[in-house]
Amino acid sequence: MLTLSLIGIGCGDPGQLTCAAVQAINAADLILIPRKGTAKSDLADLRRTICADVLTNDRTVVAEFDLPVREAGEADYRKGVDDWHDAVAATWQQAIANHLGSEGRVALLIWGDPSLYDSSLRIARRLDPLPDIEVVPGITSIQALCAAHALPLNDIGEPFLVTTGRRLREGGWPLGVDTVVVMLDGGAAFQSLDPAGLQIHWGAYLGMPDQIIMSGVLAEIGPRIVAARQEARARHGWIMDSYILKRMR
Template identity: 45%
Template sequence: MRKILVIGIGAGDPEQLTMQAVRALNEADVFFLLDKGHAKRDLIALREEILRCHVRRPGYRVVEDADPERDRTTPTADRSGAYTRGVDDWRRARADIYERLIRDELADGECGAFLVWGDPALYDSTLGILDDVLARGTVAFEHTVIPGISSVSALAARHRTGLNRVGRPVQITTGRRLAEAFPEDADDVVVMLDAHRTYERYADEEDLYVYWGAYLGTPDEILASGPLAGTAERITALREEARERKGWIMDTYLLRRLPRQDPQPPPDA
């Protein structure tokens, strides 16, 4: 039986790997890496650096393949279903690649590994795509998941803040969902996958505070925080400069609605 390890490798710093993740790395015979193109070659380089830092067993192989393109232009709320179809098409294309890699590059009895940015359980498709491959019935394997430090955890740590406050919920959402409305039942909202600077829509709200970070855990890490009304413009400038310089950006932010002040009681008559 082939074995697959889905290893959370943290937000970018090789020192963020857990001891469990390091042990898992040293079990693998083959590491599967998907190349997202020249602009994001840094993501492959960081994974290769993690292997150099932590893998001690000799003779392991690295197999790369091109990540399929995904249509990111259709809004989530599109009534035609184009967004859902686009995601489904992309997942099927990735499943085709995973199926071929596991079948052709991994012998019976060998162990292969996918290195997942952050944590495999948070806004990552690897687990669902592996389930799709298994459902096809064309190649058999067992798989194990090793959790990792997510960009959400790294963001809170770098800003020295908690994600939630006493007795209050925290919601993790996407830029696409935030564009529809600010969640009504949460005053602490973590936003991921925001390619369109959705925070700008709320920059006039004076009771919002923002904790923002890009390239968390990497040498290119950028941080900013403050009242959103006075910080949104600075974040946008930092994003655009970084995107121009590197060709891509990965950022995450926490929007925190500050406590509303209770009105002062009237003085005694």
């Protein structure tokens, strides 16, 4: 049987690795590292650093592969994502066949945690034959963001909602909650909201040496965050950020 381990590695700080993650890395016969182009080489570099730091099993093979690129601006968003997942699954399948075959343990190091706004579990279930899937949880960007701001996510006895920048831009403030966590936001969707009475706690490159955090009243600090995002994206060639919006009481 083939076992596929999806190992959450946190948000950029190798110190966020759990003991279970280290054990799973060393139990793997093959570790696959995706390459996402030169603009996002930092993400592959971090995975290489983790392997160099914690991998002690000299029988483990570390191999890299080029990740298919999802087409931007598809008219049918769901179909575009499905097509991309099919392409990624085929790439995984080929890399596993090339380096391991049909038996053994293969591992993928997943940014954050495989359960939260990550497609690795959906992609894994497209493999044929279906492997035995093992998940090792990791520190999420939400946890890292709250820690960076020393912020409790929920108010006492109150719910919160996790959504995407696209959904916030299209649907506005969700009903029934005073705290909204926004992820996968490529364009500062908070600008689409009426800022009156809102606070924002924002962070980019969480856990990495280039981490940036800013917080305050949205009407005042929102433009500064937009400028910081633009400058950071221009400097790095990519940005990975998230933020928490709260209604002020």
